[in-house]
Amino acid sequence: GAGVSQTPSNKVTEKGKYVELRCDPISGHTALYWYRQSLGQGPEFLIYFQGTGAADDSGLPNDRFFAVRPEGSVSTLKIQRTERGDSAVYLCASSLTSGVVNEQFFGPGTRLTVL
Amino acid sequence: GNSVTQMEGPVTLSEEAFLTINCTYTATGYPSLFWYVQYPGEGLQLLLKATKADDKGSNKGFEATYRKETTSFHLEKGSVQVSDSAVYFCALITRESNYQLIWGAGTKLIIKP
Numbered sequence: 001g002a003g004v005s006q007t008p009s010n011k012v013t014e015k016g017k018y019v020e021l022r023c024d025p026i027s028g029h030t031a032l033y034w035y036r037q038s039l040g041q042g043p044e045f046l047i048y049f050q051g052t053g054a055a056d057d058s059g060l061p062n063d064r065f066f067a068v069r070p071e072g073s074v075s076t077l078k079i080q081r082t083e084r085g086d087s088a089v090y091l092c093a094s095s096l097t098s099g100v101v102n103e104q105f106f107g108p109g110t111r112l113t114v115l
Numbered sequence: 116g117n118s119v120t121q122m123e124g125p126v127t128l129s130e131e132a133f134l135t136i137n138c139t140y141t142a143t144g145y146p147s148l149f150w151y152v153q154y155p156g157e158g159l160q161l162l163l164k165a166t167k168a169d170d171k172g173s174n175k176g177f178e179a180t181y182r183k184e185t186t187s188f189h190l191e192k193g194s195v196q197v198s199d200s201a202v203y204f205c206a207l208i209t210r211e212s213n214y215q216l217i218w219g220a221g222t223k224l225i226i227k228p
Contacts, residue, residue, distance in 0.1 A: 033215065042119075042204055042218030043159075056213040091159065098214040100147040101166050106159040 002026065004107035006092050012113045013082055021077040021110045025094030032075050033104060034067055035091040043091055049075060050098050082114045117142045117212050121205045121219035128195055129227050136190040136222050138179075138205035146207040148172075148181050148188040149216070153202045162190075162203070200226045 005024040013019050025032050031050050035043035045059040049069045069075040079086055089111050093104040122137040150162040163172030168183035177192045188205060205219040
């Protein structure tokens with residue numbers, strides 16, 4: 001079956017612009033996670049949804065970052081007034097439900113470059 | 116707090132060598148432990164996992180045993196192949212971490228023919 005998909009695969013933008021990154025989870029997965037990975041580092045948690053609601057947004061670095069999942073499926077990560085430090089690979093993962101034993105399946109990521 | 120420490124890379128081995136990548140953790144509660152692999156140009160894939168103490172996860176010839184007494188989850192393989200060249204990440208998850216994966220920095224493995 002289809003895995004987690006993310007669009008676009010690459011996004012180049014200018015400092016100060018607004019960007020939206022999309023994640024399509026595996027069908028039927030109720031939990032959805034966003035992580036950010038900088039070069040040479042492990043992923044860093046941003047936010048996770050259980051259904052439509054953000055169950056934990058403690059990893060969002062500041063109020064320029066926002067994410068939604070209005071129908072409990074597709075999610076969009078929104079970044080306002082982008083800064084060069086936002087450049088990273090943004091990863092989305094989904095799992096059947098939240099929990100310590102459920103595998104998180106990852107998408108290929110969106111590489112964001114802020115010039 | 117929760118954290119994962121894994122050995123720095125790159126680790127360079129010859130084909131058919133024995134592999135160990137060390138991983139230790141600090142966690143509140145009772146974590147599940149994971150090894151993920153990222154092959155060049157691909158996304159993260161779960162390699163193996165263990166959900167309680169003394170469990171052994173295994174897949175594709177790789178193994179790791181959840182050692183609560185030493186808070187470790189070292190990855191091993193008896194005979195590596197060139198196709199095992201990738202970046203390996205150790206990670207944990209707990210209910211107390213709100214089910215977010217806590218990651219090590221990754222270890223790049225290079226296998227030479």
